[in-house]
Structures are given as structure tokens and as C-alpha cells.
Amino acid sequence: xxxxxxxxxxxxxxxxxxxxxxxxxxxxxxxxxxxxxxxxxxxxxxxxxxxxxxxxxxxxxxxxxxxxxxxxxxxxxxxxxxxxxxxxxxxxxxxxxxxxxxxxxxxxxxxxxxxxxxxxxxxxxx
Amino acid sequence: xxxxxxxxxxxxxxxxxxxxxxxxxxxxxxxxxxxxxxxxxxxxxxxxxxxxxxxxxxxxxxxxxxxxxxxxxxxxxxxxxxxxxxxxxxxxxxxxxxxxxxxxxxxxxxxxxxxxxxxxxxxxxx
Amino acid sequence: xxxxxxxxxxxxxxxxxxxxxxxxxxxxxxxxxxxxxxxxxxxxxxxxxxxxxxxxxxxxxxxxxxxxxxxxxxxxxxxxxxxxxxxxxxxxxxxxxxxxxxxxxxxxxxxxxxxxxxxxxxxxxx
Amino acid sequence: xxxxxxxxxxxxxxxxxxxxxxxxxxxxxxxxxxxxxxxxxxxxxxxxxxxxxxxxxxxxxxxxxxxxxxxxxxxxxxxxxxxxxxxxxxxxxxxxxxxxxxxxxxxxxxxxxxxxxxxxxxxxxx
Numbered sequence: 153x154x155x156x157x158x159x160x161x162x163x164x165x166x167x168x169x170x171x172x173x174x175x176x177x178x179x180x181x182x183x184x185x186x187x188x189x190x191x192x193x194x195x196x197x198x199x200x201x202x203x204x205x206x207x208x209x210x211x212x213x214x215x216x217x218x219x220x221x222x223x224x225x226x227x228x229x230x231x232x233x234x235x236x237x238x239x240x241x242x243x244x245x246x247x248x249x250x251x252x253x254x255x256x257x258x259x260x261x262x263x264x265x266x267x268x269x270x271x272x273x274x275x276x277x278x
Numbered sequence: 279x280x281x282x283x284x285x286x287x288x289x290x291x292x293x294x295x296x297x298x299x300x301x302x303x304x305x306x307x308x309x310x311x312x313x314x315x316x317x318x319x320x321x322x323x324x325x326x327x328x329x330x331x332x333x334x335x336x337x338x339x340x341x342x343x344x345x346x347x348x349x350x351x352x353x354x355x356x357x358x359x360x361x362x363x364x365x366x367x368x369x370x371x372x373x374x375x376x377x378x379x380x381x382x383x384x385x386x387x388x389x390x391x392x393x394x395x396x397x398x399x400x401x402x403x404x
Numbered sequence: 405x406x407x408x409x410x411x412x413x414x415x416x417x418x419x420x421x422x423x424x425x426x427x428x429x430x431x432x433x434x435x436x437x438x439x440x441x442x443x444x445x446x447x448x449x450x451x452x453x454x455x456x457x458x459x460x461x462x463x464x465x466x467x468x469x470x471x472x473x474x475x476x477x478x479x480x481x482x483x484x485x486x487x488x489x490x491x492x493x494x495x496x497x498x499x500x501x502x503x504x505x506x507x508x509x510x511x512x513x514x515x516x517x518x519x520x521x522x523x524x525x526x527x528x529x530x
Numbered sequence: 531x532x533x534x535x536x537x538x539x540x541x542x543x544x545x546x547x548x549x550x551x552x553x554x555x556x557x558x559x560x561x562x563x564x565x566x567x568x569x570x571x572x573x574x575x576x577x578x579x580x581x582x583x584x585x586x587x588x589x590x591x592x593x594x595x596x597x598x599x600x601x602x603x604x605x606x607x608x609x610x611x612x613x614x615x616x617x618x619x620x621x622x623x624x625x626x627x628x629x630x631x632x633x634x635x636x637x638x639x640x641x642x643x644x645x646x647x648x649x650x651x652x653x654x655x656x
Contacts, residue, residue, distance in 0.1 A: 158560055159570075160553045163285045164292040164340050164445060170453040171286070171430070174423035175538045182536055182593075191593050192537075193416060200463070201422040206456045214290050215560075215569050284434055285444075286427045290571060296579040297552035301412045304549070308410055308467075317467050318411075319542060326589070327548040332582045341434075341443050411541045412549070416592050418542040466542050 153180040153220040157212050167211035173247045174204065177236040180220035181253075184271055197265055199253040202231065206249035210240070217241045224272055229263050230255050232272055279306040279346040283338050293337035299373045300330065303362040306346035307379075310397055323391055325379040328357065332375035336366070343367045350398055355389050356381050358398055405432040405472040409464050419463035425499045426456065429488040432472035433505075436523055449517055451505040454483065458501035462492070469493045476524055481515050482507050484524055531558040531598040535590050545589035551625045552582065555614040558598035559631075562649055575643055577631040580609065584627035588618070595619045602650055607641050608633050610650055 155176060163169045181199075185192040192198060212218055218238050225233040231254045238247040255264040264272075281302060289295045307325075311318040318324060338344055344364050351359040357380045364373040381390040390398075407428060415421045433451075437444040444450060464470055470490050477485040483506045490499040507516040516524075533554060541547045559577075563570040570576060590596055596616050603611040609632045616625040633642040642650075 156557070156561070156564065158553075158557045159289045160295055160297070160556065162290045164288045164290075165450070166290040169286055170456075171423040171426035174426065175536075178423070178538065179534070179536045183534070186534065186593060193592065198417070201460050203460065204422075204456065204458045206458075208453050208455065211452070214571065215564060282431070282435070282438065284427075284431045286430065291576070296556070296582075297549040300549035300552065301410075304412065305408070305410045309408070312408065312467060319466065324543070327586050329586065330548075330582065330584045332584075334579050334581065337578070340445065341438060412547055414542045415537045416540045416542075416544040421538055423538070 153183055153222075154217055155179065155220070157214055157216045157218060159214065161212075162214045165211075166214055168213070168216075170208060173206070173208070173212075173238060173249075176218065176220055176238060177222070177249060177251065180222050180236065181234070184222070188271060190267075190271065194265075194268070196258045197255060197262065197268065199232075199255055201251060202254045203252040204249055206247065208247055210244055210246040212238070212240060212246055218246065225250065227264070227269060227272060230261050232264065234272075279309055279348075280343055281305065281346070283340055283342045283344060285340065287338075288340045291337075292340055294339070294342075296334055299332070299334070299338075299364055299375070302344065302346055302364060303348070303375065303377065306348050306362065307360070310348070314397060316393075316397065320391075320394070322384045323381060323388065323394065325358075325381055327377060328380045329378040330375055332373065334373055336370055336372040338364070338366060338372055344372070351376065353390070353395060353398060356387050358390065360398075405435055405474075406469055407431065407472070409466055409468045409470060411466065413464075414466045417463075418466055420465070420468075422460055425458070425460070425464075425490055426501075428470065428472055428490060429474070429501065429503065432474050432488065433486070436474070440523060442519075442523065446517075446520070448510045449507060449514065449520065451484075451507055453503060454506045455504040456501055458499065460499055462496055462498040464490070464492060464498055470498070477502065479516070479521060479524060482513050484516065486524075531561055531600075532595055533557065533598070535592055535594045535596060537592065539590075540592045543589075544592055546591070546594075548586055551584070551586070551590075551616055551627070554596065554598055554616060555600070555627060555629065558600050558614060559612070562600070566649060568645075568649065572643075572646070574636045575633060575640065575646065577610075577633055579629060580632045581630040582627055584625065586625055588622055588624040590616070590618060590624055596624070603628065605642070605647060605650060608639050610642065612650075 161172045221237045287298045413424045473489045539550045
């Protein structure tokens with residue numbers, strides 16, 4: 153999962169606006185599903201973000217190509233915890249976060265269905 | 279409709295990213311409804327943007343307080359054309375656009391319902 | 405600091421996209437300065453986000469009016485830790501985060517200047 | 531220039547928020563430069579958007595892969611007019627705009643430097 157930092161992503165200092173790193177990580181999580189021909193919104197099932205613990209290590213600058221790396225920390229009945237890290241084109245780690253997602257079915261907390269679990273497992277080192 | 283230009287809105291040059299002016303205008307259109315205690319998504323009815331003709335006259339800068347002024351140009355059966363202008367705190371006009379919106383009902387083009395028309399009229403000089 | 409959840413803020417589920425809460429909190433931090441007639445980018449000084457620990461408690465929906473409440477947790481030489489909480493129009497707490505900011509001067513870590521400290525203190529219960 | 535429509539791009543209706551198409555087109559213009567190993571912010575030179583005339587033809591939906599196609603319409607001394615069109619994965623044209631950009635040097639209108647002109651020409655059919 154490689155992506156470019158564009159004009160829309162940077163702020164007055166020419167560096168990536170802090171909350172955009174969360175967007176980049178969300179794109180990477182969505183691509184876990186899209187890359188299998190599936191969607192993260194599967195009928196009545198989808199995930200919502202419950203908790204984020206994030207370290208902003210170095211700034212990403214306009215034009216940078218960054219890479220998002222996702223790995224599974226813990227898979228529970230209705231929730232999943234992942235580590236997502238962003239590196240720049242010089243392989244410097246610029247951002248790291250642990251994110252906890254909860255599975256919803258028709259807007260109620262639900263057990264993660266098996267075909268979702270499979271995706272989260274098989275891509276544990278994207 | 280006054281709003282501030284924040285960090286998230288500006289780009290590397292410290293000026294407001296161009297597409298954000300469209301967002302500001304959309305907020306102003308939504309407030310036409312919210313200010314009456316209504317919503318622009320009314321059951322099965324809502325508007326979508328069909329055409330935009332926009333002039334970017336002057337840059338808005340970080341921290342600027344801008345004002346969006348909306349006026350009705352033409353109200354047809356299923357569509358509405360509005361003029362929306364943004365001025366900065368020094369009353370300089372910085373952006374001007376004509377936007378054509380089409381009314382949808384259950385995702386099909388629909389006649390604009392009367393209670394929507396009333397809002398577009400009574401607020402013709404917001 | 406009250407603000408509306410607009411079209412641009414919500415995602416496919418009609419609820420506020422998760423990283424937008426960070427934007428709302430940043431707007432509130434900027435308003436600490438703007439409300440005093442100052443700017444969070446003061447000559448060579450500004451803050452950058454270093455760490456975030458955030459709980460997403462309840463969804464904000466399209467049209468909701470939310471309030472951001474900021475309070476100082478700890479003020480050190482070059483960094484500040486704040487608690488920022490977002491509530492909806494029914495006074496339900498929907499988001500809570502601790503954010504650590506670091507002061508930069510010409511892109512190097514710097515002691516927070518006194519006039520910045522005064523702002524962070526006097527507004528400790530915004 | 532292919533890109534995915536993510537959660538952050540769609541609104542309550544599950545379709546791409548209208549101003550995001552402008553962002554997608556800006557990314558494509560920036561890639562004209564990046565793909566040559568250059569940057570659209572070249573020392574003191576960069577472009578700003580002056581005018582946009584845009585037709586929103588069909589909605590892009592969450593998960594869609596869209597393609598941005600850019601072609602040169604007119605190159606003048608200090609400005610350039612381009613046609614940019616977005617198509618979805620079914621080759622349906624969903625968005626079309628003419629955008630006029632003005633070249634700035636140190637924030638003043640400037641003749642487009644020759645190495646910028648070369649890029650705009652050689653990529654006239656991206």
C-alpha cells in the first residue's frame with residue numbers, strides 16, 4: 153500500500169496534516185478487502201474505529217511516497233486490534249498506531265464473521 | 279454563514295486549498311435547511327451537484343474569517359441554480375460560483391417538493 | 405467551540421468519519437489563540453501533534469451540533485498535554501482524547517514561549 | 531492515474547463528495563510533475579487554480595477505481611487551460627472539467643517557465 157502526499161494533505165507548514173495519517177491507515181485497511189475482490193462494507197457488516205493510540209514520529213512532506221504496513225495484534229470475538237505503521241520513501245518510520253476496530257451488524261456490535269476473520273489473518277503482514 | 283479557515287483547510291502555501299471553497303458553499307446550503315430546523319436530507323429527498331462554474335478571485339489565508347452569501351438565480355421543476363460568493367473579513371470577494379443542483383428522490387430525478395422550494399426562496403439572500 | 409457535522413464530514417454510514425474528530429479538536433485548539441486575537445502560528449513558533457490516545461464513544465451524525473471542550477493536563481518546557489472531549493447536542497460525550505503537542509521554533513523543538521503558555525493556562529477550561 | 535474512492539471520500543449517500551473530484555484532478559496534475567521526478571512546487575514557481583467549469587455526470591461509489599485523464603487545451607504566457615475527465619472502472623465518464631491555472635512566482639503572476647511548459651505539453655494526453 154503505497155501512496156503519495158498531495159497538496160490536499162499538507163498544511164501551512166508544507167507537512168502532512170496530522171489526521172491524514174489516520175486516513176492513510178484506513179485506506180490500507182480497506183485495501184485488505186478490496187485486494188481480495190471484497191468490500192469492507194459487506195452487506196450488514198462493517199467495522200468502526202473504537203480506540204486509537206498514535207505516535208507521530210516524523211513529518212511527511214508534500215510529494216513524499218509513503219507506505220502503510222498493517223499487522224494483526226489481537227483478534228477477539230467482536231473486535232480486532234491492529235498495528236499500522238507508515239514509512240516514507242527513505243524507509244524512515246514516520247507514524248505508528250494501534251487501532252481497535254469493532255464489528256457492527258446493522259449498527260449493533262456483532263461477532264466478526266468468518267470470511268472477515270480470514271482476511272484479517274491472511275493479511276496480517278501486508 | 280461565517281466560518282474560519284483552519285489548518286486542515288490550507289495547503290503548503292498557507293492558503294486555502296481550492297476545493298475547500300466548494301465545501302464552504304455546501305455548508306452554507308445545508309445551513310439554509312438546518313437554520314429552519316430542517317435537514318437537506320429529508321426522507322427520500324436530497325440534492326446533488328450537477329454543474330459548477332467557479333472563479334477563484336483571491337486566496338483565503340489561515341485564520342481568515344470568511345462569509346458565504348447565497349442567492350437564488352433560477353428555480354426549475356427538478357433543479358435549482360444558485361450564486362454563492364465568499365468574502366473575507368475585509369469584505370473582499372475571494373470566490374464566486376454558480377452551482378446547479380438537481381433534486382433526487384430515491385436516487386431518481388424528482389420535482390423539488392414544495393417545502394424545499396419555500397426554503398430556497400425565503401433564503402434567497404442569506 | 406460549537407460546530408456542525410456537514411456532508412463533507414460523514415461517510416457512507418451517515419456518521420462522522422473517525423479522523424474528523426481530530427480535526428474538530430485542532431480547530432478548538434486554534435480558536436484558543438484566535439479568540440485572543442492571536443494565531444497558533446506565531447512567527448517562528450508553532451505546535452505539532454506528537455501523540456494521540458483517543459476513544460471513539462458514540463457516532464456523530466450528519467447535522468449534529470457538537471461541542472469541543474479542552475482542558476490542560478500538563479504543561480512542560482517544550483510540550484503540552486491536553487484533554488479534549490466532544491459532546492453532541494444531547495450532552496452525550498461522543499469522543500475523548502489526550503493529545504501531546506510539541507512546540508517548534510524554526511522546525512526545531514523549543515521551549516514554549518511565555519505568551520503561548522499564558523493562552524494554554526487561561527483557557528484551561530474552554 | 532488511477533485511484534480508489536475510499537471511506538473518507540464518500541458522503542452519507544455512499545457516493546463521492548462532489549468537491550473530491552477536484553482533489554482527484556489536482557492529484558493527477560501533480561503527478562504530471564512527480565512522474566518526471568519533478569515537483570509542481572519548483573522553487574518560487576507554482577500554479578494556482580483560477581477558474582473551474584465542471585460537470586458532475588455520474589456518481590462514483592465507495593470502492594470504485596477511477597481514472598483521471600488530462601489534456602492540454604490552451605497554453606498562454608502565464609496561464610494554462612486543461613480538460614480533465616474522470617471515468618470509472620466501467621469506462622463510464624463520471625466527471626468532466628475545464629480548469630484554468632495561473633503560474634505564480636513568489637506569489638506574483640509570472641510567465642510559465644520553459645521546463646514547466648515542457649511538462650504540460652509532453653503530458654498532454656495523460
